[in-house]
Structure formats: structure tokens, C-alpha cells
Amino acid sequence: MDLTSLNLTTEQMTELKGHITEEVNKGKEGFKDYISKENLAKITKTETDKVHTEYGKKLKALEDELVKYKPKNKSEAELELEKRLKLLEDKEKEISKKEKVMNIVNQLKEQGLPKEFGKYLYDVEDEKLGDEISNLQKILTENKIAGSFKPDGHKSTDISITKEQFNNMGYMERLNLFNSNKDLYEKLSQ
Known part of the structure; x- marks a missing residue:
């Protein structure tokens, strides 16, 4: 029997080999006479089988206990709760x-x-x-x-016209003044 087929951890494998060595040493002490390789192999196999059986039972017990802690299928209420939680998270x-x-x-x-x-x-x-x-x-x-407008030259918008000059203006000149500077026109026309 191959020990690797037991799927044991390194620690368990070390413990198993130590146990086998211990049992073999006990067996050797029991037989002070010469033991043949065949007999030694049989004894080793027997002891290995014992350990394998013992660890197999322990492993099975642990697997059974692990099944108890595995989650079962979720109920409809749990599924509905998860769905609502997801909706709340999405809204958040x-x-x-x-x-x-x-x-x-x-x-x-x-x-x-x-x-x-x-x-x-x-x-x-x-x-x-x-x-x-x-x-x-x-x-x-x-x-x-x-990008704003930058004028080339500045023209004065202040046109200084006296009341006397306004009174001497013709109709066309007054119309131009009205169109260009309505405030001044109204001020002078009063």
C-alpha cells in the first residue's frame, strides 16, 4: 500500500512514519532473532494498515463534522432578503x-x-x-x-456741442446727433 494515497498532510505523514518506525522497532525487540525481509515487510504492512484504518476513521469523522457546518440551500426568505439588500445597495x-x-x-x-x-x-x-x-x-x-475684441484705436464718444451750436444745426445734423448720441440730443433740445 502506498502512503501517498491516504491524502495526509505533511504533519500527519511525519507522525505516521514515526509511528511505523516505532512499531517496527518494537517488533524487532520482540524478535531478537534474525527477521527476514519478507517477515519485516509483512509486519510493516500490517502496522501500516492499522494506522491507515485508524486515520481513515478520524478523517471520516472530521468530514462528517465539516458537513454539519457547510451552508445548506438557502430558503426563499433568505433569497428574497439578499435580493432586497442588492436593490438597496444599488439605490445607495x-x-x-x-x-x-x-x-x-x-x-x-x-x-x-x-x-x-x-x-x-x-x-x-x-x-x-x-x-x-x-x-x-x-x-x-x-x-x-x-479671444475678446481688442480695438485698434479709441475714438472719443464725447462730442462737445454747445447749445448755440445745436440751435445752428440743420435737420440732417440734428438727425445724425439723435442717432449717434440720443442723451446729448435730448439734453440740448430742451
């Missing part, structure tokens, strides 16, 4: 996601940025969100300034 994740989106949108509004940027910032960690929003605002401000 969804609520958490909505809270994060609302937080992002609020922070964007505080910085004067469009809320549509929120979908691009969703994956950003909470600790870095403020920095990312600030960076986004800085970039947009720089682009707005860079």
Missing part, C-alpha cells in the same frame, strides 16, 4: 452618484461656470475637485480674454 450607489453630481454642479455654479461641465468632472476624486474646477475657470478666463 445611485443616490451617492446623484449627490456627487449635485455637489459638482453647485461648485461649478459658485465659480460661475456652466453646469454642463459636471459630466466631465464626475470621475475626479473629491479631494481634487476644487482644484480642477479652479483650473477649468482659469483656462476659460484666459481663453475669453485672448
Whole structure:
């Protein structure tokens, strides 16, 4: 019989070999005379079978005990409870996601940025969100300034006309003044 077929742990195998050696030594002491290899093999086999039987019984008892602790099939109530727990966890994740989106949108509004940027910032960690929003605002401000209108020359909109000059104007000149500077026209026409 091969000892490896017993599927014993290393510790059990060592203990088994020690036990066999002990039994063989007892047998040798009992036979002070010369023992042939055949007799020694028979004695060893007998002792090995005893140990194998003994450990087989212990192993079977442990397996039976292990079966007691294995989970049985789940009842319908347990399955329903697990299903409800999963639904609650999913809803909790969804609520958490909505809270994060609302937080992002609020922070964007505080910085004067469009809320549509929120979908691009969703994956950003909470600790870095403020920095990312600030960076986004800085970039947009720089682009707005860079792309804004820069006049070539400045023309004065202050037209200084006296009441006397206004009274001497013709109809077309008064109409042009009215179209270009209505406030001044009304001031002078009173």
C-alpha cells in the first residue's frame, strides 16, 4: 500500500512514519532473532494498515463534522432578503452618484461656470475637485480674454456741442446727433 494515497498532510505523514518506525522497532525487540525481509515487510504492512484504518476513521469523522457546518440551500426568505439588500445597495450607489453630481454642479455654479461641465468632472476624486474646477475657470478666463475684441484705436464718444451750436444745426445734423448720441440730443433740445 502506498502512503501517498491516504491524502495526509505533511504533519500527519511525519507522525505516521514515526509511528511505523516505532512499531517496527518494537517488533524487532520482540524478535531478537534474525527477521527476514519478507517477515519485516509483512509486519510493516500490517502496522501500516492499522494506522491507515485508524486515520481513515478520524478523517471520516472530521468530514462528517465539516458537513454539519457547510451552508445548506438557502430558503426563499433568505433569497428574497439578499435580493432586497442588492436593490438597496444599488439605490445607495445611485443616490451617492446623484449627490456627487449635485455637489459638482453647485461648485461649478459658485465659480460661475456652466453646469454642463459636471459630466466631465464626475470621475475626479473629491479631494481634487476644487482644484480642477479652479483650473477649468482659469483656462476659460484666459481663453475669453485672448479671444475678446481688442480695438485698434479709441475714438472719443464725447462730442462737445454747445447749445448755440445745436440751435445752428440743420435737420440732417440734428438727425445724425439723435442717432449717434440720443442723451446729448435730448439734453440740448430742451
